Amino acid sequence: xxxxxxxxxxxxxxxxxxxxxxxxxxxxxxxxxxxxxxxxxxxxxxxxxxxxxxxxxxxxxxxxxxxxxxxxxxxxxxxxxxxxxxxxxxxxxxxxxxxxxxxxxxxxxxxxxxxxxxxxxxxxxxxxxxxxxxxxxxxxxxxxxxxxxxxxxxxxxxxxxxxxxxxxxxxxxxxxxxxxxxxxxxxxxxxxxxxxxxxxxxxxxxxxxxxxxxxxxxxxxxxxxxxxxxxxxxxxxxxxxxxxxxxxxxxxxxxxxxxxxx
Numbered sequence: 001x002x003x004x005x006x007x008x009x010x011x012x013x014x015x016x017x018x019x020x021x022x023x024x025x026x027x028x029x030x031x032x033x034x035x036x037x038x039x040x041x042x043x044x045x046x047x048x049x050x051x052x053x054x055x056x057x058x059x060x061x062x063x064x065x066x067x068x069x070x071x072x073x074x075x076x077x078x079x080x081x082x083x084x085x086x087x088x089x090x091x092x093x094x095x096x097x098x099x100x101x102x103x104x105x106x107x108x109x110x111x112x113x114x115x116x117x118x119x120x121x122x123x124x125x126x127x128x129x130x131x132x133x134x135x136x137x138x139x140x141x142x143x144x145x146x147x148x149x150x151x152x153x154x155x156x157x158x159x160x161x162x163x164x165x166x167x168x169x170x171x172x173x174x175x176x177x178x179x180x181x182x183x184x185x186x187x188x189x190x191x192x193x194x195x196x197x198x199x200x201x202x203x204x205x206x207x208x209x210x211x212x213x214x215x216x217x218x219x220x221x222x223x224x225x226x227x228x229x230x231x232x233x234x235x236x237x238x239x240x241x242x243x244x245x246x247x248x249x250x251x252x253x254x255x256x257x258x259x260x261x262x
Contacts, residue, residue, distance in 0.1 A: 011089035019080035033102035078197025097182035120218025136180035181207025205249035
């Protein structure tokens, strides 16, 4: 695939999209932190896609650079983010989970880093509320690794460490096969050329699919020079209906990309 960036006039330096489903308070905190820490000279726009019915709450969130979109129903994670694709006129776009918090001007650092057009996508350092690094950087998804993560987390520690890229130096930039989709920074034109997320995934595995497609034509890297807090709920490990959605998404992923066992 031939990649051509900046084929449209850039309106914003950075755009962000957040898909919300009955989590207004998380989104509010995320937006407030972004607004608080971002240099006002950096042109940005935040799109909030409401897959639930929280219009009244979002009317209280008054920022000039925030656009609210109500879908009327739960159309899923990837489809929600894809709604803004025709609107984007930025250089880089960031796919954001509702439960993230900024603690510094991460957008300015990420924007500067992504001036290197050989980098199609990056993910910064993500930590929990206690400052512990999250295992959101992984090797390519396999059936064995997904089975271990879902059913055998107390076993096969060496394999889990291998899959989670524990052998990498996290003080440096390095390439990543698969980055969990809570905070993905991508060249906007690349995202458009790829068509955004594959909407066959209602939720889960759409991030693995997008990362794989990015890595086919560009590269995805870990960027250690900025830190973002992510309150990671791991819902599919706790709720049976989410677990079922996760399994169906896994089947769709392996049917598309091949049944790689290990």
